[in-house]
Amino acid sequence: MNQASVPAVAAVELVGIRKSFPNASGNVQALDDVSLSVEQGEFFALLGPNGAGKTTLISILAGLTKADSGSACVMGFNTVHEYRDARTNLGVVPQELVFDPFFTVRETLELQAKYYGVKNASAWIDEILEHLDLTSKAKANMRALSGGMKRRVLVGQALVHKPPVIVLDEPTAGVDVELRQNLWSFIKRLNSEGHTIILTTHYLEEAEALCQRVAMLKNGKVVALDTTANLLRGMSGITVQISADATPPAWVSRGGMQASGAFGYTLSGYAELESLLAAYREANIVVKEMKLGEADLEQAFLKLTSRSAEIIS
């Protein structure tokens, strides 16, 4: 059979996923008809503000949460009807910092390998420990580790059965800068070898640097699904941050207060910058400081989710 004629199965296929949770005021629609597909070998980002439904979506993919309707597949295996095969092909780094206090780091990884039926995992576990800078802590009890170390053990647990699809839910939260770089070079290497990586992160610069495609969720819906390059192209122009006591009346609708305390504007080009500065002069508002920048994923994120910068800072 000509293999080239056989379309490759998607690493992850989500079709019409809906999920609601009961709360005091009725039902909250956590996911509303979410459909997306991640191809094999992709480095894919799942972004959205807190409560957008990212973790719920990952939980459904991992079989931790049951969707009200819709279907989810991992490497072509339905996560409900073929859950064993689906889970065998999936590794998940959970967002929450969880651990079993009875065991050492090595025992934790060995047990996790055995749960997946991996035999003779010692050499691979040694590799993981080395790349996650945990070799010296292999015999330490999980309770004795710092938060960043526990996070790295969680990454190791997700990789221990060498899954084709790896989901990282905020993997670098609480991890210091140097180790974050080591972790990303490790993950990038896995991706370059063909592993599919799905990432959620609050560090948008990470998603911009690493991911080929991005899905943005808001209120349980996909508000954008495109390549990172296309999303940035849609944000062509410049960004300006101005430290001042107020924003000119004519620009109130376009300048939001950012986490830094400055007013942020997205402009079509430098010609519009002149108009903005002229408006400041006419309004007798003193510009104390001004910073210019190119449009980035954060701008795209803010535009698409219509949220203030404080939420993601």
Next chain:
Amino acid sequence: MSDIANTIPTPQRSAQIKRSSAPILGPGFKALFYKECLRFWKVGFQTVVAPVVTTLLYLLIFSHALSEHVKVYGGKISYVEFLVPGLIMMAVLQNAFANSSSSMIQSKMMRNLIFILLPPITSLEIFCAYVFGAMARGLTVGFFMWLLTLPFVPWHAMVPNNPLWVLAFAMGGTWIMGTLGLIAGIWSEKFDHLAVFQNFIIMPLTFLAGTFYSIQTLPALWQKVSHVNPFFYMIDGFRYGFFGVSDVNPWISVSVVAVFVVLLSVIAMRMLVTGYKLRQ
């Protein structure tokens, strides 16, 4: 730093799609059972030594206080001989329950249950691993209890008259309690809920199951009440294995145990299959 790229069988270089193993009780079961045993063995002073010492204290106190005053089975055996199998079985049952219930509730409270919910482990494998782990702890405690009570009673009294009955009731009893512990652990949302289960159901039923007395010494009403206590059949049947004497026919006891084994196993499996309080 070693070249990790050369060690990772990737989708392109090896089988692109992985398949899970098919056995009914596969590697996930073995790993989880091993973990359950390792868990209690690591804190053996708390999970094995402490209950053995506590039960030995019961033996010393009750045998000293009551041996001259209580006659059992028409005086065929001494009170101490009567007491020991009951105490062993009580400790076996309580520890089997404690193992599965504490393991499950701790995993839920610390949220590390995710580590066994993410892998391709079936509900049957989870059930068997937790129950067999509970049985292992209960039987370990029972074995050490039996060993350490040998100096207190004539050795011939501690050699089971019918080891098969002893084994059947020990296995059946620990299965029931391990399953009950699993149910309690899944149902409980905090340690308080489990304490209610333990202090208001398990403890009274084991203490009032004829551990310290033969129910033939009770008034008629309390004899009838004892007959609706399933723990009574487990302890009475276990004791029958040692002496060949019991309050009720051992076949009735083993039937009651079998019914509860099936009933509780169905309930626990149902909870696991539906993901009750485990998966949202």
